[in-house]
Amino acid sequence: MNSSEEILILGAGPGGCMTALFLAQLQIPCTIIEKSQFPRDKICGDALSGKVVEVLKKYDPEIVQQFAEKDFQIGSWGVNFVAPNLKSLRVPFKSQKNNSQKTVPGFLSKRIDFDYFLFREIQNNSLINIIENTSYEKVQRTNNGWEIHLNNGKTLNPQLIIAADGAYSRFAKEFGNIKMEPEHYCAGIRTYYEGVKDLDSENFIELIFLKEFLPGYLWIFPLPNGQANVGVGMRSDVIKKKKIDLKKAMNQCIHEHPFLKERFKEAKIIDGMKGFGLPLGSKKRKISGNHFLLIGDAASLIDPFTGEGIGNALMSGMFAAHTAQLAIQNQNFSAQFLNQYDDKVYKRLWSELRLSRVLQSLLKYPFLFNLVVNKANSNSTLKHAISCMFEDLELRNQLKNPMFYFKLIFG
Ligand SMILES: Cc1cc2nc3c(=O)[nH]c(=O)nc-3n(C[C@H](O)[C@H](O)[C@H](O)COP(=O)(O)OP(=O)(O)OC[C@H]3O[C@@H](n4cnc5c(N)ncnc54)[C@H](O)[C@@H]3O)c2cc1C
Missing domain, CATH: 3.50.50.60 (FAD/NAD(P)-binding domain)
Structure with a gap:
């Protein structure tokens, strides 16, 4: 040819x-x-x-x-999960520890x-x-x-x-x-801000699993020059079922939710809300x-x-x-x-x-998410295991095993 x-x-x-x-x-x-x-x-x-x-x-x-x-x-260098009970779990990407040359993981x-x-x-x-x-x-x-x-x-x-x-x-x-197919599709919106308070010092991405958006989440991702990408993603069938206006709901959360409103008090929009589809695999x-x-x-x-x-x-x-x-x-x-x-x-x-x-379907049970975050915050071995889960699929598999949660509760 x-x-x-x-x-x-x-x-x-x-x-x-x-x-x-x-x-x-x-x-x-x-x-x-x-x-x-x-x-x-x-x-x-x-x-x-x-x-x-x-x-x-x-x-x-x-x-x-x-x-x-x-x-x-x-x-x-990592991800900060905020569970529906608003407790945070900061999880560094594992490569940071293992990599002698300290290549940036993401x-x-x-x-x-x-x-x-x-x-x-x-x-x-x-x-x-x-x-x-x-x-x-x-x-x-x-x-x-x-x-x-x-x-x-x-x-x-x-x-x-x-x-x-x-x-x-x-x-x-x-x-x-x-x-x-709405069950395998997500709607997402994105806004660029400047002046959002308390952006992570190591540029951890922030995934905030507010109950309003489950099984999706609101994100705050730091960008160069103190800017931030803020958005929400939610499955299309759930949006339809709950008749949610995603832009309105995101705006409301940013201005009224106790976890967010202070951080956005002085924030300015650089580029307003824009939406696009996410075809899920x-x-x-x-x-x-x-x-x-x-x-x-x-x-x-x-x-x-x-x-x-x-x-x-x-x-x-x-x-x-x-x-x-x-x-x-x-x-x-x-x-x-x-x-x-x-x-x-x-x-x-x-x-x-x-x-x-x-x-994603486990997010139907927010208490499981709360449980993992609560326990990991007081157990450094579990926190390390979660960090490894990003790269180790076998470890991540444990999250779908009921025994994992049983051990968390009674272990
Ligand atoms: C709100 C939102 C947030 C997301 N956040 C993330 C994230 O943080 N990280 C992540 O990894 N992924 C994220 N994604 C998913 C990510 O954007 C896509 O998976 C990625 O862009 C796919 O790349 P692609 O090259 O397949 O398609 P695209 O990036 O969409 O590129 C398609 C290209 O085709 C061109 N095109 C379209 N139609 C035609 C045509 N008829 N003729 C010629 N050219 C055409 C377009 O102009 C475009 O340049 C997000 C998606 C959304 C909607």
Whole structure:
């Protein structure tokens, strides 16, 4: 294959950019179309987890170093859980203790900056052909792939389409049969503030599980220059059932809730409330088919407990590039051949997605959450175990075992 138009990526978000970069590393050219012009905003919590760092390092350890030197990011060293009983549990990310070089385990960076950072990487790569400010219109199957009409008047005939066009992907809906299912979908809103009091000194992210938003949460994430990303995420079926106006409820909590109102008394809004959908990976879906692969939000891969999706978008982009390489080598783009992509993605992600689904449903019982936080605050071994749970899935599994809570109560 030598034409960059034979592999087409839809969308240059983190998932699309990462796919293009891994393809280029494998010496495979591609074209990527993006409807916006960079730098562009994306509604998000702006937290870049350890998994983002893991995939970026797999691509090139240097890129993490370069990112860590930018002044538009800050390192994050842990998470502060606030249980429904308003007791806090500060849990450092484990890497801090184990890592002799003290690499930052996670970052916080506005998406307008992080996404542009990745976008510039693809701009600098001669194997990647970028068509910005362009969307797709009619998409039709052909004998050997696709005929896709762009809104700039151009028509492309790729053999393989990698859909990375996010939560509202038209391609995923039409050809991947991906539906919006309220039980596996979350609505999120984000606001940028300055002047929020008591932001964490080590940039721990703050997840506040107020009973008003269960099984979701309100977050306060510190950003550079004393700013903060503040938002709420909640499952769509619960919003509908409880008839909640999420923006109104968030505003009310910030101005009236005893836990929050003092902290926001002098805070100023820099950018008002904006909403966007989060397609959750709490259900296994078919994410490939004849001549196509779906990645990131287009494949509904967001963690149902934490709401993190950037890491999974990058991870699925990496697997998509590897699968595309094999498809080219074998000249086989059939649904049957590309199914190995689903296997790779779910082999890596399914156990944690499933577990997060269980944790999300446990939030129906806020007393369990209160119990864990109360006990961990007075038991350093338990606190350390919870810290390790972020990286150790086996340990995290204990949270769904009734014996874990039995031991907490009577142990
Ligand atoms: C409120 C909220 C808070 C969140 N907080 C976090 C968090 O803190 N940490 C985290 O890890 N995740 C978070 N997420 C999830 C995260 O934003 C997504 O999982 C992530 O952006 C997925 O990346 P992606 O590349 O798949 O899609 P996107 O980032 O959505 O990128 C898709 C790209 O495709 C382009 N596009 C769309 N349609 C077309 C088209 N027709 N033609 C061409 N291009 C198109 C878009 O312009 C965009 O650039 C949050 C989401 C929301 C809504």
